[in-house]
Amino acid sequence: MPPLSLNRRSFLAGTSFLLASTAMPTISFAQEAKQGGRLIVAADSEPRNLNPAIVASNGVFFIASKVIEPLAEASFEGRDGLAPRLATSWEGSDDGLSVTFKLREGVKWHDGLPFTSADVAFSALQVWKPLQNLGRTIFKDLESVETPDATTAILKFAKPTPFQLIRNALPVVSSVVPKHIYETGDIANNPANVQLIGTGPFKFAEYKPGEYYRLARNDDYWGENAPHLDEIIYRVLPDRGAAASALEAEEIQLAAFSMVPLADLDRISKVEGIEVISKGYEALTYQLVVEINHRRKELADVKVRQAIAHAIDRDFVVKTIFLGYAEAATGPVPKNDPQFYTADVPTYAFDVAKANALLDEAGYAKGADGTRFSLKLLPAPYFNETRQFGDYLRQALAAVGIKAELVNNDAAAHQKAVYTDHAFDLAIAPPVFRGDPAISTTILVQSGIPDGVPFSNQGGYKNAELDALIDKAASELDEAKRTALYKDFQKLVATDLPLINVAEWGFITVSRSSVKNVSNNPRWAVSNWADTWVEA
Amino acid sequence: MNRALRLIRRRLIASIPVLAIVVLGTFFLLEAAPGDAVDAYAASLGGDAGLNADLRAQWGLDQSIWARLGAYLYALAHLDLGRSVIFSRPNLEVILERLPNTLLLMGSATALSFGLGSLLGIWAGAKPGSLRDRVLSVGSLALYAVPGFWLGLVLIVIFSVQLRWLPLSGIETIASGKQGLARAGDIAVHLILPVGALGLIYLALYLRMMRAGMTEAWRTDYVLAGRARGIPRQRIVLRHVARNALTPLVTMLGVQSAAMLGGSVVIESVFSIPGLGRLAQEAVAGRDTPLLLGIILISAVVVILINLIVDLAYALLDPRVGASEGQS
Numbered sequence: 001m002p003p004l005s006l007n008r009r010s011f012l013a014g015t016s017f018l019l020a021s022t023a024m025p026t027i028s029f030a031q032e033a034k035q036g037g038r039l040i041v042a043a044d045s046e047p048r049n050l051n052p053a054i055v056a057s058n059g060v061f062f063i064a065s066k067v068i069e070p071l072a073e074a075s076f077e078g079r080d081g082l083a084p085r086l087a088t089s090w091e092g093s094d095d096g097l098s099v100t101f102k103l104r105e106g107v108k109w110h111d112g113l114p115f116t117s118a119d120v121a122f123s124a125l126q127v128w129k130p131l132q133n134l135g136r137t138i139f140k141d142l143e144s145v146e147t148p149d150a151t152t153a154i155l156k157f158a159k160p161t162p163f164q165l166i167r168n169a170l171p172v173v174s175s176v177v178p179k180h181i182y183e184t185g186d187i188a189n190n191p192a193n194v195q196l197i198g199t200g201p202f203k204f205a206e207y208k209p210g211e212y213y214r215l216a217r218n219d220d221y222w223g224e225n226a227p228h229l230d231e232i233i234y235r236v237l238p239d240r241g242a243a244a245s246a247l248e249a250e251e252i253q254l255a256a257f258s259m260v261p262l263a264d265l266d267r268i269s270k271v272e273g274i275e276v277i278s279k280g281y282e283a284l285t286y287q288l289v290v291e292i293n294h295r296r297k298e299l300a301d302v303k304v305r306q307a308i309a310h311a312i313d314r315d316f317v318v319k320t321i322f323l324g325y326a327e328a329a330t331g332p333v334p335k336n337d338p339q340f341y342t343a344d345v346p347t348y349a350f351d352v353a354k355a356n357a358l359l360d361e362a363g364y365a366k367g368a369d370g371t372r373f374s375l376k377l378l379p380a381p382y383f384n385e386t387r388q389f390g391d392y393l394r395q396a397l398a399a400v401g402i403k404a405e406l407v408n409n410d411a412a413a414h415q416k417a418v419y420t421d422h423a424f425d426l427a428i429a430p431p432v433f434r435g436d437p438a439i440s441t442t443i444l445v446q447s448g449i450p451d452g453v454p455f456s457n458q459g460g461y462k463n464a465e466l467d468a469l470i471d472k473a474a475s476e477l478d479e480a481k482r483t484a485l486y487k488d489f490q491k492l493v494a495t496d497l498p499l500i501n502v503a504e505w506g507f508i509t510v511s512r513s514s515v516k517n518v519s520n521n522p523r524w525a526v527s528n529w530a531d532t533w534v535e536a
Numbered sequence: 537m538n539r540a541l542r543l544i545r546r547r548l549i550a551s552i553p554v555l556a557i558v559v560l561g562t563f564f565l566l567e568a569a570p571g572d573a574v575d576a577y578a579a580s581l582g583g584d585a586g587l588n589a590d591l592r593a594q595w596g597l598d599q600s601i602w603a604r605l606g607a608y609l610y611a612l613a614h615l616d617l618g619r620s621v622i623f624s625r626p627n628l629e630v631i632l633e634r635l636p637n638t639l640l641l642m643g644s645a646t647a648l649s650f651g652l653g654s655l656l657g658i659w660a661g662a663k664p665g666s667l668r669d670r671v672l673s674v675g676s677l678a679l680y681a682v683p684g685f686w687l688g689l690v691l692i693v694i695f696s697v698q699l700r701w702l703p704l705s706g707i708e709t710i711a712s713g714k715q716g717l718a719r720a721g722d723i724a725v726h727l728i729l730p731v732g733a734l735g736l737i738y739l740a741l742y743l744r745m746m747r748a749g750m751t752e753a754w755r756t757d758y759v760l761a762g763r764a765r766g767i768p769r770q771r772i773v774l775r776h777v778a779r780n781a782l783t784p785l786v787t788m789l790g791v792q793s794a795a796m797l798g799g800s801v802v803i804e805s806v807f808s809i810p811g812l813g814r815l816a817q818e819a820v821a822g823r824d825t826p827l828l829l830g831i832i833l834i835s836a837v838v839v840i841l842i843n844l845i846v847d848l849a850y851a852l853l854d855p856r857v858g859a860s861e862g863q864s
Contacts, residue, residue: 040710045580046623047580048577048621048622048623048624049624055581056581057580057581057582059580059581060581133581133582133584133587134582136584136586136587137584188594189624206711208710208810209623209630209633209810210633210634210809210810210811210814210815211706211707211710211810212710212711214710214711231711233710233711235705235706235710235808236808236810237705237808238805238808238814239805239806239808241689241806242704242705242806242808245689245692245693245696245697245704246704246705248697249696249697249700249704251696251703251704251705382579409570409571410571410821411571411575411576411579411580411821412569412570412571412572412573412575412576412579412821412822412823413569413570413571413575414571414579415571415575415576415578415579416570416571416572416575417570417571419578420575440582449585450585451585452585452588453584453585453588454578454579454581454582454588455582
C-alpha cells in the first residue's frame with residue numbers, strides 16, 4: 001500500500017517530520033495533483049546576480065533553480081543519489097580524463113530556441129570553470145568539451161579527476177545557461193543574470209526590487225504533466241518575524257530555509273493548517289564548527305584543543321540552541337551523508353574534569369582568579385544559532401578556566417577579521433557539506449590556502465600527513481579507495497582537531513498544508529518544484 | 537516675496553558645505569568599517585582568493601581610498617551618483633524607485649503625529665492640570681517610549697494575524713495588476729499600520745510641545761486682557777492660546793523630518809516596505825559605499841528642502857522672523 005510505505009519512510013527520515021506526518025491525513029497522498037494556482041513563498045534576500053551558473057549559492061538557487069536547470073538533481077531514490085534533469089545519463093572513463101553526458105532531447109530554452117550540447121560546452125568552459133565560485137575549483141583541470149552531436153557532451157580533463165566528485169557536485173555546479181544569450185558581451189554583466197533564461201519548469205516573469213520575484217509556468221516544459229503551478233511568487237520579507245506572521249495570516253504559503261525562527265516553531269506547529277517539516281535539506285547540511293587559530297601557542301597544543309572539545313556539551317547545544325532540530329557531530333562529514341560518513345573516529349564526551357586535567361597537563365595552570373588564559377572568540381553573524389553558540393561557548397570555556405572575550409561583528413567585518421586578518425583565536429563558522437568532502441570541506445583544514453578565502457583554513461593549521469591524504473583523495477579514481485581515504489580523513493581530523501565539529505543541521509520548512517509534494521528530494525528548497533501543487 | 541527669495545538663496549548657499557561634510561563624513565565612516573563589499577558578498581557564497589581579487593578589480597575596490605574618493609567626487613560634480621555594487625544598477629535608479637515609498641510613509645506619519653498631536657495638545661492644554669491632560673501626557677509618553685519595531689509587531693499580530701482586517705506587509709498587493717484609484721486605495725490600506733506605528737511614536741512630541749506652549753500662553757497678559765474683556769473661553773483657546781503655541785511646532789516639523797527618516801528604517805523592515813531606510817541598511821551591510829552616499833545625499837537634500845519650506849512657512853506665520861533674518 002503506497003500511502004503507508006510513504007508514511008513509514010517519512011518516519012525514518014526525520015524525527016520532527018514524524019510529528020508532522022502523523023498529523024497529516026493519509027488521504028493527502030492519494031490525492032490527484034491539481035493543475036494551476038499560485039504559490040507564494042517568503043524570500044529573505046535579493047541576490048545581486050541570480051545566475052546559478054556563476055553564483056552557486058543557496059540564496060540564488062532558491063529562486064533560480066526553477067528557471068535554470070542542472071544536468072542532474074539530488075534524489076532520495078535515484079542511483080548514486082541523483083535524478084536526471086538536462087542530462088539523461090552520465091559516465092566517467094576509467095582514466096578519469098573524461099565524463100560523457102547524454103543530453104535530453106526536445107528541450108527548448110524559454111525563448112524558443114533548442115537546447116543542445118553546445119550550450120553545455122559553453123556553460124562548462126566559459127562560465128563554470130572561469131567564473132563560478134565552486135566550479136573554479138572542481139573544473140580547474142577541465143580542458144575542453146567535445147560535442148560529437150547535439151545530445152552528447154564529453155568533458156575532457158587535463159589531469160585525472162574523480163568521476164565520483166563530478167557526480168556528487170552535479171546538482172550544485174552544473175546549471176546550464178543558453179550560449180546564444182551569453183556568447184556576446186561580458187558574461188558577468190549580462191542582463192540575463194537577472195532576467196533569467198533557462199529550460200526549467202518556470203519562466204522568469206517579473207522582479208520588483210524590495211517587493212517580489214514572479215515566475216510563470218513554462219508551457220513548453222519537457223517534463224510530462226509539469227509543472228502544476230501557474231505562478232510562484234517570492235515575497236521579499238527581510239524581517240525574521242515576518243515570515244511566521246505572514247504564514248499565519250495566509251499571505252504566504254511556505255517559508256523555507258528556517259525563515260521562521262526555531263523559537264517560533266513550537267507555537268506555529270500548533271496552528272491549524274500549518275506544517276513544520278525538517279526534511280528536504282539532506283544534501284545541504286550545515287555544520288557548526290569551532291575554527292581555531294593555531295598561531296596562538298596555547299591552541300597549537302593538541303591537548304588544549306581536546307580540552308575545548310571536552311568542555312562542549314553537544315547535547316545541550318542540540319537541545320537548547322537548536323531546540324532539537326540538529327544532530328551532534330562527530331567529525332567533518334555529517335552523519336546523514338550516505339557515501340562518506342564514518343562513526344569510527346575519536347569522540348570527545350562532555351567532561352569538564354577531563355578538560356581541566358588536559359589543560360593542567362598542557363601546562364596552563366589556573367591563576368589566582370581561576371583563569372588559565374584569555375581568548376578572543378568571534379561567532380559568525382549569519383545565523384541566530386551561531387551567535388547563541390558563541391554565548392554558550394564563552395560560558396563553557398569559563399567552566400574550564402579559559403576566559404573568552406566575545407567579539408560580535410556584521411558579515412563583512414567578520415569575513416575580514418577571520419579570513420583575511422586572522423584577528424581571532426576561536427571563531428564559530430557554519431560551513432556547508434555539499435555531498436562530497438572535496439567540494440567545500442577539505443579546504444577547511446588544508447594548508448597553503450591564500451589569505452582572504454572565505455570558509456577555508458585561515459587558522460594557520462599545517463599537517464603534512466593530512467595534506468598528503470587530501471591530495472591523494474583528490475586524484476584517486478577508484479571510488480571505494482577514495483571513499484576509504486575520506487574515512488581516514490575524518491579520523492585524522494577528529495584526532496588532531498584542526499577545528500572542532502560540534503553539530504550539524506538542516507533547515508526547517510514551514511508550509512500551509514495545502515501545499516503538496518513539499519520536501520520530496522534532498523535539495524528540495526533549491527530544486528525545480530515541477531511537481532509541487534496547491535490544493536484549491 | 538523678495539524676503540522669501542533672499543531666504544531661499546541664502547539657505548541654498550549654506551547647504552553646500554553641509555552636503556560636502558555629509559558626503560565626506562559618510563565616505564570615511566564606511567571606509568573605517570572593517571570589511572569591504574567583496575567581504576560582504578563572499579559571506580553569502582564562499583569562493584576562492586582569485587574570485588575575490590577578480591571581483592575587487594571589477595568593482596573598483598582594488599584602487600586606493602583617495603583614487604576612489606576622487607573618482608566619486610568627479611562623477612558627483614557631473615551629477616552622476618555612480619553604480620550600486622550590491623544591485624549592479626545605477627544608484628539614482630535604485631534610490632528613486634524607493635524614495636516615493638519613504639516620502640509617502642514619512643509624510644503620512646508626520647501628518648498623523650502633527651495633526652493628531654497638536655489637536656490632542658490643544659485639548660489637553662485648554663485645561664492644564666485636568667484629568668484628561670494628565671491621562672494624555674502619560675499615555676503619549678508611554679507611546680514615545682515604546683520601540684518602533686515592537687509597536688509595529690504588536691499592530692501586525694492584532695490587526696493582520698488575529699483580526700485579519702489589514703494586510704501585514706508590503707506597500708501594495710503583490711502582482712495584483714491594480715491601476716489608478718484601485719491601486720491608490722490598495723496602497724492606502726497597506727499604509728495604515730506602518731503609518732500608525734511610526735506616527736503614534738512621534739505623536740507625544742507634538743502633543744507635549746503644544747500643551748507646554750499653551751500652558752505658557754495662558755499666563756500672558758493678552759490672554760488675561762482677553763478674559764477681562766469677556767471673550768468666550770473657546771475663542772480664547774483657539775484664537776489666542778493655541779495659535780501662539782503653534783509656531784514652535786512648525787519648527788519642530790523641520791527638525792523631526794530627519795528623525796522620521798531614521799525611524800522609517802525600522803518600520804520599513806518590520807512591514808517589508810521597499811523604502812530608503814531599508815535600502816540604507818542593506819547598503820551598510822553590503823558595504824556599498826556609492827549607494828549609501830547616494831542615499832545620504834538625497835536624504836540630506838530632502839531634509840534641507842523640508843527645512844527651507846518650514847522656514848518659509850514660519851516667516852509667513854510670524855512676521856518677526858523674516859525681519860530679524862533680513863537684518864542679520
